[in-house]
Amino acid sequence: MNKTFDRIATLTFLAIGVLFMIGSLRISKSAYGSVVGPNVFPFLLGLILVLLSVKLLFETMRYRSTHGEKQRLQYKKFWTIFISSIFYAILLEPIGYVITTFLFLIIGFQTMEKGSIWKSIIIAACFSLGVYGLYVKMLQGTLPSWPIWLR
Amino acid sequence: MTFLLDGFQTALQLHNLFFAFLGVLIGTAVGVLPGIGPMSGVALLIPVTASMTSGFEPAQAATSSIILLAGVYYGAMYGGSTTSILLNTPGESSSVVTALDGYQMAKQGRAGSALAIAAIGSFAAGIVSLIALVLLAEPLSNVALKFGPAEYFSLMILGLAAVSGLAGNSMTKAWMMTVFGLLLSTIGLDSVSGVERFTYNISFLYGGLEFLTVAVGLFALGEVFKAILHKEQNNDRIAKIGRIIPAKEELKESAGPIARGSLLGFLVGILPGAGATLASFFSYMLEKKISKHPEKFGKGTIAGVAAPESANNAASGGAMIPLLTLGIPGSGTTAILMGALMMYNVQPGPLLFDEHPDVAWGLIASMFIGNVMLLILNMPLVKIFAKIIETPPKYLLPLIIAISIFGVYAVQVTTFDIFLLLGFGVLGYLLATNDFPLAPLVLGLVLGPMIENNMRRALTASNGDFFVFIEKPISFVLLIAAILWIAIPFLMKLKGKSVIVNEDM
Structure with a gap:
């Protein structure tokens, strides 16, 4: 405690x-x-x-504080991911779902563990495009689409 | 009986079969993956199902979604055993006891039969609890129909008392969480008078804090943040599975434990507050006590796997009873299920069986089907599910964040809710790591509006006289039960006995 x-x-x-x-x-x-x-x-x-x-x-x-072994917390990783998710939320509507999600996932994957950049890119691209395609094209839901300069 | 047949008709529709299958499949995966429990799994999938069913009619959408979500709930109970047995790291807390004997069996090369017995036990228990659910549903909801606002108020207080009394290490903290949840539920427009409360002219708050956002934030994001901050090294080797079909004598040996575990688990499951974790623990203790060879427990006896795995599955079936018939969720996961139902304007409770028989009986029938699916899925596919354990957290954790954000945005369509989601994620992490249990908070948030409305209706009828809750006999008995529920563990603690608490529901 x-x-x-x-x-x-x-x-x-x-x-x-x-x-x-x-x-x-x-x-x-x-x-x-x-x-x-x-x-x-x-x-x-x-x-x-x-x-x-x-x-x-x-x-x-x-009660007396029961200090166990203090685990070293991964603050750097946490803050990187947390701050990038805040930017994700801010930028979601201006520049669209696919781009923000792709970038967020790349940053997230690489923050968790550096390396195998191609695998990260493929997974991030599959997820962001897949969700967008399934949800917006097939189920006709609304997500912020591409930014104006790309349309 | 005709209702049940109608229910099967609903549940056997092609899309509902698909939803049940998807639910149990995802549920098993959720149970297998360490770090995502049934609570965060169900919370995470609410928005996903909401978007999948968006093209359906309202009642149909509710049925299909709840079929999927309930599938995740009991599927997770199956899946949780897999990691306990193969890795000695329980995927969720109700499988902690299974690891004691399951992992020993795996070390002796009997992992296959342990997994098979766990699946068979879970199946048998699921069926037992469902039959009991069918038998009890009608009579119980008939009793509850006679309740007035005062009785309802007291019943819900009992539900809150039960959950708060058993959650976490400090009862004060659990109560603080409950009250905090109730307070959060008052934000927004008051449903009786239409007056705005605590909104401070922020238009996003007029509708109140969205339950979905809070639940996904607290559970799913909270757990992801924890996993990022406390990086755990998992270098354990996964045990080989080997032969899957259990031997005849192993089946014979585990028949008794499965039967006892199912009954005990079901009874524990009905009680609010005592969830699957306690059920599995109790049944293990019971088996150890009545066994002729108690020294074998902990060294890889099959009864030590069969009993707790049956019990935790039976408990998840039992927990559906107070939820469906009384509208009182007894645990964090059922509170989330209830929140999901209410999103579709389906109010769980005694009227559910009259107003939405297709939802209630369709769900019950789908649970029969889902259990059969799980048995079929788990016996041959257990090796594939064991592979899921190896999913690197590197990819899993950012993906969960992305799914949460997508889900909340898809339902709410405002970035305000994403910020709220992230905020509750941090809050959930901080509270949970410091022994503030989260289940009571969610329970308070879900029950808050109902408690308040019933309290105000009762008080309006009595002209503001608070004694109305004591003067009505049923209400009085329920309140006394609530007080006893809090007082007895407290007195036992004073006497120096240790009280078993549910760490996590």
Whole structure:
């Protein structure tokens, strides 16, 4: 168990609970002849979340952190892939599904393990073109198509 | 019975046979691949099935999709045994116990018979639990039809209490996740009054957080991120499979464990919160206790494979009962199935059998067919499935991300949901690696609107008097049961007994 994370998480959830309580006070209380408006349920839940967070905060003070062997995490790989997926999402609509997916997969494959570039290119091309062909051409779904300068 | 025959008629339609086949095939692959469990597998396939069935009529689309998704669910239970036996690394948590004896058998060159017995046991258990499901479905949904809003509210509280009480190591954390899920479900337009809540004028939020986005993010992406960050070296050699047909005495030896495992698994499966993992664990303990040679367990006895594999499959059948008849999912995976049904405007619960008999009975009938398919698939093809284990994560992980993003975009058609998806992926990774269980969160998200509506209807009828939940006898009993469910493990912990918890459902 990781004490630091538990503390941060507890405080975050405490804040979320409080914010939901404050937020629910601002919801209009109109209830159309009923005593229970749309604000009651979220308010109660926020309150319970706050109480539970306080309980967990006390619990984190009691137990001792059990630090096992710290595994070295692959932060570099993770961030490369995560940031490229954010760019994937941003660029999806401007330059289309096939190009973005192809590029994302190449970056992803090569980040996981360098080498065999041709195999990566083939798999990425098959997936991006395959999904686009199947979904858009056969099933008539909508995906952002090619960018304007290519059409 | 006529309903069941109608169900078979639905399930035997060519496209539904195809969907069932695809479901069990993908399910087996999901079970075999380490890193993707049944939960992320089902979540990942919701958008894919949604796009495949987009040309169908609504009711038909719902039937076909749920047939495929349920196929993934019980197919994964079959597939999970393969890696346990061949590699000693369980593909999903309900096969952990199988590895104890299965891997020993594989080391002795008996991997083939272990795999075969696992398949046969799973098949027998699947059939047993389905027969029970058929027998129990009508009476149970008739009882549930008499429930009013107050009873429903209490029933759902019981469901939440059961799942939260058994999930993970810390009950406080499980409850926090449940409440957080319920809170997230309040975002969007209020369904009773039409007032907007917590949307802050962001138009994407008016419809609420899409269940699909949250589930795929938390489970599928969360697990992918974990696999990227904690790179695991898997240098174990895969055991040779050898002869597949089990010997006569092995069949005879495992008949008893399969029968007991099926029954026990089914009963455990019905209980909300206790999923396939607990079922397989209990049945292994039971076999060890009543066996004449308990010392053989852990050294490669066939009963140690047959019992847990039957139990976890029977449990997945049993878990369908509260889902279909009461509309209460008892585990993370069934919560995702329920979310999928609700995407098609099909509300699981007692009315399901009246309003959508084709969906309910078609699903049940398709599970019979799917189990037969799995048996046929798994006996000769087990060697091919064993090859899937060798899929390099280099290609698998980026592809899962790409499939998730495609799926969410195909259904939602906004990039906002892709960002939400990535955010929930990170959240899922952080929470899961720090012992915050994710199943209660999803359960809260799915049940939230129903709990709130029933609570408000009950309170409106009683003019805001909260005692209405205690005054109605059924509701009172359900609430007491919920309290006991939380209190008993707590008291046992105080007494110093260790309580078995479901790490992952």
